[in-house]
Amino acid sequence: MTSLATPEVQAAGPAAADASRISLADIAKAHGVRFLLATFVDMTGKPCAKLVPVEAADELENGAMGFAGYAAGLIGQKPQDSDLIAVPDLASFTPVPFIKEGLAIIHCDPYVDGKPWPYAPRVILKNTLARLANNGMQAKVGAEVEYFLVKKNDDGTLSTADARDDSPRPCYDARGVTRMYDHLTSISDAINGLGWGNYANDHEDAAGQFEQNFNYADALTTADRVVTLRYILNILAEQRGMTATFMPKPFTDRTGTGLHFHLSLWSGTEALFPAGGSPDDDGRGLGISSLAYSFIAGILDHAPALQAFLAPTVNSYKRTGATTSSSGATWSPRKASFGGNDRTHMIRVPDNKRIELRSGDGSANPYLAIATAIAAGLDGVEKAADPGAPSGPGESRPDAHLLPATLLHAVEALRKDPVILSSLSGDARIGAYYADAKEEEFLSWHNQVSDWEIRTYLTSI
Numbered sequence: 001m002t003s004l005a006t007p008e009v010q011a012a013g014p015a016a017a018d019a020s021r022i023s024l025a026d027i028a029k030a031h032g033v034r035f036l037l038a039t040f041v042d043m044t045g046k047p048c049a050k051l052v053p054v055e056a057a058d059e060l061e062n063g064a065m066g067f068a069g070y071a072a073g074l075i076g077q078k079p080q081d082s083d084l085i086a087v088p089d090l091a092s093f094t095p096v097p098f099i100k101e102g103l104a105i106i107h108c109d110p111y112v113d114g115k116p117w118p119y120a121p122r123v124i125l126k127n128t129l130a131r132l133a134n135n136g137m138q139a140k141v142g143a144e145v146e147y148f149l150v151k152k153n154d155d156g157t158l159s160t161a162d163a164r165d166d167s168p169r170p171c172y173d174a175r176g177v178t179r180m181y182d183h184l185t186s187i188s189d190a191i192n193g194l195g196w197g198n199y200a201n202d203h204e205d206a207a208g209q210f211e212q213n214f215n216y217a218d219a220l221t222t223a224d225r226v227v228t229l230r231y232i233l234n235i236l237a238e239q240r241g242m243t244a245t246f247m248p249k250p251f252t253d254r255t256g257t258g259l260h261f262h263l264s265l266w267s268g269t270e271a272l273f274p275a276g277g278s279p280d281d282d283g284r285g286l287g288i289s290s291l292a293y294s295f296i297a298g299i300l301d302h303a304p305a306l307q308a309f310l311a312p313t314v315n316s317y318k319r320t321g322a323t324t325s326s327s328g329a330t331w332s333p334r335k336a337s338f339g340g341n342d343r344t345h346m347i348r349v350p351d352n353k354r355i356e357l358r359s360g361d362g363s364a365n366p367y368l369a370i371a372t373a374i375a376a377g378l379d380g381v382e383k384a385a386d387p388g389a390p391s392g393p394g395e396s397r398p399d400a401h402l403l404p405a406t407l408l409h410a411v412e413a414l415r416k417d418p419v420i421l422s423s424l425s426g427d428a429r430i431g432a433y434y435a436d437a438k439e440e441e442f443l444s445w446h447n448q449v450s451d452w453e454i455r456t457y458l459t460s461i
Contacts, residue, residue, distance in 0.1 A: 024090055024106070025057035031095045034102035038065055038086045039227070040110050041121055042073030043434060044312070045365035047231055049105075050086070063087055063111065074437050075110070076119025076430065084110040084117060092224050098190045099235050107224045118425035119433070121367035125223055127425045128371040132265075132378060137272065139374055142216030142262035142354070143226050146362055147233060148208045148250055149180065149242045158250055160208035161242040167207060168326035176203040180210065186236055187212050187229075196225060205327050206254035216262060219370050226259070226366040246362030248311070249318035253326050256319030257362035259310075261370060263377070264354040265295065274352040284389055286340055287352035296338050296347055296355060297387035298380020299373060303336035303346060303359070303401045304413035305420040308438060309372045310360035314445040317406045319361055333359050334403055337396035338387060344394045346403070359403060368424070375423035408442045411435050 028036060038060055039049040048067065052060050059065065069077030069084040077084070086108035095104045110120040117123055132139055149161040160166065165176050177184065184201045191198045197215035204211050214229075216222065230246060237244035249256040265272040273292040275282040282288055299306065311320055322330045331343060338347035338355075348356040360369050379385075391397055404410035414421055414435050421431035 022090075023058065024061045024088055024093070025054060027090065027093050028054045028057055028104060031093075031104065032097075032102060033095055033104040035100075035104075036060065036088075037103065037105045038088060038108050039105055039231075040084075040086060040108045041227055041365060041367065042075045043119070043121060043365060043368065043437070044074050045121075045227070045230075045363070046073050047227060048072045060086070060088055061090075067110070069110070069112070069117075074434075076117070076433055077112075082112050084112060084120075087111050092221075094194060094228055096190070096228075096232065098186065098193070099232065105228055105231070107227070118427055119430055121365050121371075122220075122223070124424050124430075125220060125367040125371040128374050128423065129219055131426075132374060135378065135381075136267055138266045138268075139219040139370075140216055140264050140266060141219045141222040141370055143222050143366065144211055144213060144258065144260040144262075145226060145229055145233075146204055146209060146211045146246075146257045146259065147230075148206070148245050148247070148257060149183070149210065149237060150208055150245055150250065151242060161237075162208065165203075165207045169205075169328075170203055170207050171205045171327065173203050177201065183237065183240055183242070184210065184212065187233060190232055190236070191229065204255070205329070205331060206251065206256075206325070208251075209255065209257065216264075219374070223366040223370055248313065248316045248361035248363050249322070252318070255325045255327055255329070255331055256322065258319075258331065258358065259360040259362050259364045259366070259369070261357045261360060261373065262354045263295075263357060263370075263373065265291065265377075271353055273354060286349045286390060288349060290384075291381055292355070293387055294380045294383070294385050295377035296349075296380070297385035298377040298383070299347060299357065300336045300338060300387055300401065301380060301385060302376035302417055302420050304404055304410065305417035306372055306376055307359060307404050308407075308410040308414040308420075308435065309368045310357070310364050311404075311410065312365065312368075312407070312438065313361075313363040314407050314442055316361050316363055317404070317410075320359070320403055321405060331358075332361075335396040336401040336403060337391045339390040339392065339395070342393045345391065345396075349390070372420055372423050376420060379419050406442065407438060411439045411442065414438075 036052040037049040038052050063085045065086045066083030070079045088106045088108045092107035110117040150158045151161050162179050188198045200213045202211045233244040273288050275287050275289045320332050333346040337345045339345045341350050346359045422428040424430040
């Protein structure tokens, strides 16, 4: 994320002594950075960090910053375990002076006892990308980050931060964008200043909902940028008295929040998804290669289990289970279908260069979502799987998987899918740990008595 982070920098482990290499301290000082947020996320996507003064950058780079992993969150540790050591990836260095003057974020790979910690989401994605590289391929990914701007009322309810943003069909409303001009342009200026290439800032389908787009990159960089953008959105919204939320379904009657990924495979500079010759050479009208079809087939085959990572919260299934919204559409697939430029499918093929995976929501951890989607697609490639003919607009094949109805259904699908269960650093125990945690999350919610139950059952008998 900065031209000063050169290829000579060793980012995979504690820094080796080498007087010729550019150090983290050198990079920070060149950018006028005084403090570093040494950041990693747990499996839920929560950003964990220590604020490190630049005077201690060498210690950070050499593996001296320890975290009590169990306290950090869902990351596979017990209270008695050795510290997580945050090892910074110098290529991820990101100055954020628009947050605080002299501050930068640097993404870290957690290590334990000198080895990358296999439960850490960033490590999981790097392991998946290494497996992909062993097959002679690399992944490029774009992400569409949607969010709501809300305020919390005195009674605990939520309202749209812009009180005038109350239309049932506000998508692309020029007036709504203009009223949020200061917020939207501050985010655009921030990410353009980082070189991400912001190219659009939209009012989305629900009142209070927005999306700000940036250019695609390699898979790891995009995942880092999603985490960084969420942090930027949170902080800059707070500074204006608002809350930026990525909760999938904060309002019952409105469209939910998605996190859509655009995926493509490459071999060096060669794009592997386009078919050769004319757009119809594949015989199915989408202009994509047999490898691309097999990648799609892998994702569709494993779709129910993937939803445990693409839609990882109880609230996620209020979005995917919705049948309508105030705008008339949910923009959320309910079956594992694929087709052309049609947003009702789980997998949309907008052109012959990429696919769009549309079943993820705002609560998804980008590292885990991308890692498991690639693992599923790679399984399809290795098996030369065929998804059949693409479905027409708004249609799906009769044998298409239904996506899980609740988080518990997704957990059950994950436990029955050995490919996805073993896709986290190649260890089924990590998948089982995640599944157990998500089942516990579901049961914690299920054990709470809700207002709906009081209204429905209090005097029903």
